Amino acid sequence: MKKICLMVFLSISLLFLIFSSQVKARTEIYNILAKGSKWVLNVDGEVGILELLGGRGGRTRDGGWEMAMDIRWQNNPGTLKAWADGRNIEQRVVLNVQRKNGLKVTCEGYIAQETDKFMAGITKHPARPRDIKGAWYAIKKKSLTPRVVDTESPKTSIEVEGILVFTRGDKIKIRASAEDNVKVAKINIYVDGKLVKTCKAWECWYSEKLTQVGPHKCWAVAEDTSGNKGRSKTLEFMVHPTAKPGPALTTKIQPYHPNSQDKIKFIAKASHPSGVKSITIFINNRPVKTCNQDHCEYQGGPYPAGKLVWRVSAKSRDGGVTYGYDNTLEIKPLEIGKCSISGKVYGAGADAARVFFVILYGPNDLNLHRETKHFDANGRYRFTGLPNGRYLLVVDTRADIAIGPHPSRRVIECRGGPVSNVDFELK
DSSP states (O other), X not given: OHHHHHHHHHHHHHHHHHHOSOOOOOOOHHHHTOTTOEEEEEETTEEEEEEEEEEEEEEOTTSOEEEEEEEEETTEEEEEEEEEOTXXXXXXXXXXXXXXXXXXXXXXXXXXXXXXXXXXXXXXXTTOTTSOOEEEEEEEOOOOOOOOOOOOOOXXXXXXXXXXXXXTXXXXXXXXXXXXXXXXXXXXXXXXXXXXXXXXXXXXXXXXXXXXXXXXXXXXXXXXXXXXXXXXXXXXXXXXXXXXXXXXXXXXEESSSOBTTOOEEEEEEEEOTTOEEEEEEEETTEEEEEESSSEEEEEEOOOOSEEEEXXXXXXETTSXXXXXXXXXXXXXXXXXXXXXXXXXXXSTXXXXXXXXXXXXXXXXXXXXXXXXXXXXXXXXXXXXXEOSEEEEEEEEESSOOSOOEESSEEEEEEOSSEEOOOOEEEO
């Protein structure tokens, strides 16, 4: 009964395919039966996926098209032949396929005129030529484009109109923009860590009247439609209380490359034609010392390994103010090892050993300060807990004396044990 119903349905469909009066411009047969396309093929009630593997084709004398392709159905190889007349009205198809049970079947039919996603016809069985002919039809599977996952972050930039130095009461204008391989969904602008503006576009403008003096930071974060985020560089700008220029500042630290066991000296000097009223040193945004002169020093630490931020401000006697920018200092962790380096001073100037000290740099990076030690009462020194590597030892003094070390520096290799007799002559 099921097979009879299928036959009736396909017979009606086939008549519709051939004799439809609503003839219109049709898709070319080589586009309908494209290489790589897949169809759901029903042959006498047996259903499977028909894959078009590719072949060859060309124009016929009347301007039509003919083609031959290799195909696969039910995991068995087969062939397809197709023809279109010169007006591309009649599109005929012949399939040679093999069923799961091994029975070979020839499917003859047509592609529908009203749609290029359906074809149907009758089946013939070469092994049983006298049997009643069956029916077949095929429906083209929808081509699914694989979803591409976007993992690329937007390229975000930020800029400020004019120079990055302002006076209280000035208006600042900030522009942020972004580019993305798909689409920018929004841009956020931040000032001093606070979100001040959101724009659902590739470009964003923000302006405000500046009231808080001192250094400030701004940046932007863009987000695309897939949720990827990209951050711009950080811009620093300064807001002065008045238009009067403040003192000129010079700053430094000692040691230059501190570690987590060092005490750090922060040094600032200022100059101004009217004179310097005060200098203030800030560490991690907290004032730690104010000096009412043109020179200021503060010693702090040891500080934990990581980033430390410090800056300096200065006031002139005529009311000008300078706010220094943040300086980020990377404090290295002190690695502990089993090496040690020791020695002494000798020579005619050995009695002055107490005013000299030994600076140790390393391991391997001979610009990386590790530790500083003074000579003891016996003119000796010792560094312990050192990791393996090369070290630079420098002998120096802050005293103004005629005696000096010879040599003043030595490079030592330390390999898992004590290195002794690293001596210096004072003369």
